[in-house]
Structures are given as C-alpha cells and as structure tokens.
Amino acid sequence: MSKRLMTVFCLAVMVAAFVLSAQAQQTLKVGIINSQEILEKSVEGKKAVAQLEEKNRKTQQDLGKLDDQIRQLETRLSTQGLTMTQEAILSLSADLDRKRTERQRMAEDASKEIQELQQRLYLRIQSEVMPLISNLGKERGLDLILDLRAGGVLYFNPTIDLTQELIKRYDATKTPAK
Numbered sequence: 547m548s549k550r551l552m553t554v555f556c557l558a559v560m561v562a563a564f565v566l567s568a569q570a571q572q573t574l575k576v577g578i579i580n581s582q583e584i585l586e587k588s589v590e591g592k593k594a595v596a597q598l599e600e601k602n603r604k605t606q607q608d609l610g611k612l613d614d615q616i617r618q619l620e621t622r623l624s625t626q627g628l629t630m631t632q633e634a635i636l637s638l639s640a641d642l643d644r645k646r647t648e649r650q651r652m653a654e655d656a657s658k659e660i661q662e663l664q665q666r667l668y669l670r671i672q673s674e675v676m677p678l679i680s681n682l683g684k685e686r687g688l689d690l691i692l693d694l695r696a697g698g699v700l701y702f703n704p705t706i707d708l709t710q711e712l713i714k715r716y717d718a719t720k721t722p723a724k
Contacts, residue, residue, distance in 0.1 A: 678715050
C-alpha cells in the first residue's frame, strides 16, 4: 500500500512539474517605451519643455537684475566707504543685506515654482499618455510594457520599442480635427 501511495505521489509531482514547465514555456510579450523621448518629441511635451524654459529664463533675468543691484551696492560701499559717514555706511550695509536676502528668497521661491510647474505638466502628460499605452498594449497583445526612463532595462530588441507609435498617437489626440 505504501509503495502504491509513493508511486501516486511521484506521479502527481511529475504531472505538476510538467504543467508548470508548459506554462513557463509560454512566451511573454513585452513592449518598451521611452517616456523621456515622448516628452522631448511629442507636441505637448515640447510645449511643456518650452514653458519650463521660459519660466526659467524669466527667473534668471529677475535674479540677474538683483545681482546687478547687489554689485552696485557692494561697489558703492567699497569705493565710497571711506568718505561716508558711519550712519550712511550702516544704511548702505542694511540695504545690501536686504537685497541679498531678497535674492536668496527669490531664488528659492522660483526653484519651488519651477519644480511644481514641472510636476504638474509631466503628470498631465502622463495622465494623457497612459490610456494610449494601455490601448497600444491591448492592440498588440502585450503582457508587459516597460519604460526605459524608469531604469532597470539593460538590453532590448528595438523591434519592441513602441515610443514612436505612441508619440504619433499622442500628437494625433492633440491635433485639432479639420
């Protein structure tokens, strides 16, 4: 009886191993996208990048004006300091400190604003692209789509790259109907 039970058990283990092996041999269909490329090459991505660059350019201009004012105060203090009264030197030094503090606060605020704007723009684009990724995956019968930007991918066959197709579809959703 125990030999029979052992034989049945061994047979069951072999059947289970065969079933698992057959399932493991099914091919996994994978696609790749590059979200950075979508951002750089799609119409909406280019708009977002341009908007961020414009905000950064304006911030740098404003900071440059403050830097000029600070340099002027520093120059005035160093060149005219010997001929100024103690009260005038203290007043000019206080003005210089205020300008430096103003510049530091402006730089910090601008950095936060740019980061928040970047996050809002990228999240908006991502929310618009995600349904397109899902649809493309379903159409192609894919089991998995990976993002190259997210990392972890060391090699892939370029034939599974869906980025260009996704950019075309995303741009098509933003092109006004004629």
